[in-house]
Amino acid sequence: MSKQKAIIYARVSSRTQQEIGHGLESQEIRCRQYAEAKGLKVEAVFPDTFTGGGDFMRRPGMIALLAFIDAQPNEKFIILFDDLKRLARDRDYHFRLREAFRDRGAQIECLNYTFDETPEGEFVETIFAAQGQLERKQNGRQVAQKMRARMENGFWIHNAPVGFRYKTEKFKGKVLVFDPPWDGVVREAFEGYASGRFQTQAEVKRFLETFPDFPFNKNGQVKQQQVTRMLTQPVYTGHICSENYGINWLKAQHEPIVSLEVFDKVQERRAGFAKAPKRKNIGDAFALRGIAICACCDVPLRSSFSRGKLGKLYPYMLCQTKGCDAYGKSIKRDQIENDVGEIIKSLQPDQSVIRMMAKMFRHIWEARKDQASSILADGKRKLTSIDKEIDKLLELIMASSNTTVIQKYEERISQHEHDKARLREKLAHQAEPSGTFEEKLEPALAFLANPWKLWETSGKSQVFLRRIILKLAFTDRIRYCRNEGARTPQIAFPFKALSGLDTQLVCSGAGEGTRTPTP
Numbered sequence: 290m291s292k293q294k295a296i297i298y299a300r301v302s303s304r305t306q307q308e309i310g311h312g313l314e315s316q317e318i319r320c321r322q323y324a325e326a327k328g329l330k331v332e333a334v335f336p337d338t339f340t341g342g343g344d345f346m347r348r349p350g351m352i353a354l355l356a357f358i359d360a361q362p363n364e365k366f367i368i369l370f371d372d373l374k375r376l377a378r379d380r381d382y383h384f385r386l387r388e389a390f391r392d393r394g395a396q397i398e399c400l401n402y403t404f405d406e407t408p409e410g411e412f413v414e415t416i417f418a419a420q421g422q423l424e425r426k427q428n429g430r431q432v433a434q435k436m437r438a439r440m441e442n443g444f445w446i447h448n449a450p451v452g453f454r455y456k457t458e459k460f461k462g463k464v465l466v467f468d469p470p471w472d473g474v475v476r477e478a479f480e481g482y483a484s485g486r487f488q489t490q491a492e493v494k495r496f497l498e499t500f501p502d503f504p505f506n507k508n509g510q511v512k513q514q515q516v517t518r519m520l521t522q523p524v525y526t527g528h529i530c531s532e533n534y535g536i537n538w539l540k541a542q543h544e545p546i547v548s549l550e551v552f553d554k555v556q557e558r559r560a561g562f563a564k565a566p567k568r569k570n571i572g573d574a575f576a577l578r579g580i581a582i583c584a585c586c587d588v589p590l591r592s593s594f595s596r597g598k599l600g601k602l603y604p605y606m607l608c609q610t611k612g613c614d615a616y617g618k619s620i621k622r623d624q625i626e627n628d629v630g631e632i633i634k635s636l637q638p639d640q641s642v643i644r645m646m647a648k649m650f651r652h653i654w655e656a657r658k659d660q661a662s663s664i665l666a667d668g669k670r671k672l673t674s675i676d677k678e679i680d681k682l683l684e685l686i687m688a689s690s691n692t693t694v695i696q697k698y699e700e701r702i703s704q705h706e707h708d709k710a711r712l713r714e715k716l717a718h719q720a721e722p723s724g725t726f727e728e729k730l731e732p733a734l735a736f737l738a739n740p741w742k743l744w745e746t747s748g749k750s751q752v753f754l755r756r757i758i759l760k761l762a763f764t765d766r767i768r769y770c771r772n773e774g775a776r777t778p779q780i781a782f783p784f785k786a787l788s789g790l791d792t793q794l795v796c797s798g799a800g801e802g803t804r805t806p807t808p
Contacts, residue, residue: 295329295367296395297321298354300337300375313338316371323400329367333357345377345386358393366395373402373417378425383418437534443542450524451475451504452546465524465543472546474500475525479547482520483554490516490559520559526552528710537706540713549714574604576755577625577767583608584770585615592622620771626755628775633762634741636784668716672709679705736761737784 299316313336324331335357337350345351358366368390370376376399377383390397397404402417404410436446445465449455452475454468478496481487487496490513497503497511505511505519523530527545528538575592582589590606597603604622608615682698682705689695736743740758747754759767761781768776 292328292330293367294332294364295324295369296332296354296357297324297334297369298337298350298375299334299371300348300350302338316375319371319400320369323398324369329369332366344379345382345389351386355389355393358395362393368395368397370397370399371401373399374421377418378421380415380418380422383414383421440529440531440534440536441539443529443540445524445529445541445543450522451519452525453543461542465541467544467546471504474503475519476546479520479525479551479555482558483551485558490520493520520555523552526710537703538710539706540710549711553711574752575606575622576752576759577606577622577629580756580759580766581606581625581629581769581775582766583610583613583615584768584773584776586610586613587768588613589766590620590625590769593619595619615771618771620769625769625775628769629759629767630741630744632767632775632777633744633758636762636780637739637741665716668712671712675705675709675712740784 297317297320299313299320301312317334317336321331323329333354335350335354337348339348354368358364376397377386387397404414439446439462444462445453449465449468452468452472453465455463456466458464474497478487478493481496482490482493487493494511494513494516497516498506498509500506501509503511505515519525523538524541524543525546526549527541527543528549529536529541530538574594577590578592579589586608588608588610591609592604592606594602594604605619606622606625607617607619610616679702682702686695686698689698736758740762744755744758747758762784763778764781765779767778770776
């Protein structure tokens with residue numbers, strides 16, 4: 290005599306329970322032991338890791354189970370459950386599923402509950418089904434309350450955005466922290482779009498696609514919706530916003546990847562309110578690229594490498610403007626940089642001027658500290674004013690019954706919260722700098738006292754330092770003639786001012802040498 294055929298159904302509430310627990314495995318083992326004791330032959334096992342909110346037709350495992358029965362209409366199966374709650378934690382869906390099995394001629398048996406088709410048995414079953422529904426809704430409410438409270442406390446509760454990862458910290462639980470190297474990639478994407486280096490979001494997308502292991506990158510492609518979602522996510526600024534929980538620009542517990550200022554610039558560019566020049570490629574081997582121009586045609590000199598007989602590369606700069614007298618005539622990079630270095634060497638002021646400058650800097654330092662204090666006080670007054678305005682709007686919301694009006698008030702509150710967050714970020718930048726005045730002053734004076742020393746010691750390996758020196762020392766590009774060398778460029782204000790002070794000191798007898806100013 291053939292054995293009665295049985296099907297096992299096992300379910301846990303989430304994939305996490307499946308991965309870190311043994312719920313599915315233990316349910317299957319118990320059901321198999323029950324089947325063996327009853328003399329049943331197990332035909333198939335259907336597991337589920339999704340509750341479906343009580344709706345059994347949203348569970349992949351249950352859908353597959355019903356399809357399995359439908360494919361064999363002449364078979365009469367017994368469906369085995371470990372517990373009544375595995376059936377459906379919803380009163381209505383519980384009996385709908387019971388009816389679905391009844392229509393297919395399937396019988397259900399539960400290890401922890403005996404089904405009774407009498408009116409009394411149906412009443413008891415209804416009580417158990419309602420109890421399961423109550424527990425599910427209570428659990429859902431408790432989880433929602435805890436999630437809301439955690440977000441209101443400044444903690445992000447959803448999946449970690451790209452560039453962040455979760456780290457468990459004592460007394461805090463899971464907190465967002467930077468996830469190298471993707472935090473740097475996300476920061477570059479934001480700053481590049483804000484500055485105009487990336488003119489469109491499509492360029493941001495292509496930039497992200499250059500990283501094969503980037504989390505968004507699937508088969509060499511990044512979806513445009515993912516880029517938009519990333520560029521509009523306030524959590525990257527260290528703030529939390531949630532429409533579901535009514536949270537607007539709440540200061541978060543994690544560190545920001547980008548500033549709120551950069552984030553706002555990105556939103557302005559997305560809305561078409563701002564345009565920024567595209568950043569030029571300045572290279573990494575030519576400090577004067579884009580700065581040195583041809584003395585004949587005033588067009589920037591082009592940089593290139595020439596290969597020698599032994600394969601060694603030699604750096605050159607040349608004019609490539611057709612029709613120019615210097616067209617195609619190359620100049621050694623080192624020659625140009627040495628000539629410019631001589632100009633920088635001539636900028637060294639007298640030491641007495643440096644001492645006077647130190648006193649001026651201290652005076653400015655104290656003045657700026659006082660100014661920062663005034664800005665902080667004014668900012669705090671503005672924050673108080675915004676808070677009062679928000680309180681007024683909340684009172685208007687409580688007094689209004691018009692849905693449209695309430696929505697407008699809520700939008701104004703959201704904007705005020707954004708203004709508060711932006712103002713707090715600005716005030717944070719006004720905080721008194723760490724370190725002493727002397728520590729902050731020394732690097733500046735070292736540069737002003739002898740810019741040529743920094744130019745010489747930076748060498749060819751630190752091109753970015755030489756470019757900084759050029760930007761600080763000169764206000765314009767440097768005209769260079771292949772035969773005559775570098776023309777004297779416009780000197781930046783600090784060095785021009787120091788030169789003027791030097792002349793005044795000589796006139797007043799404070800300096801050494803001649804007391805007649807040079808015309």
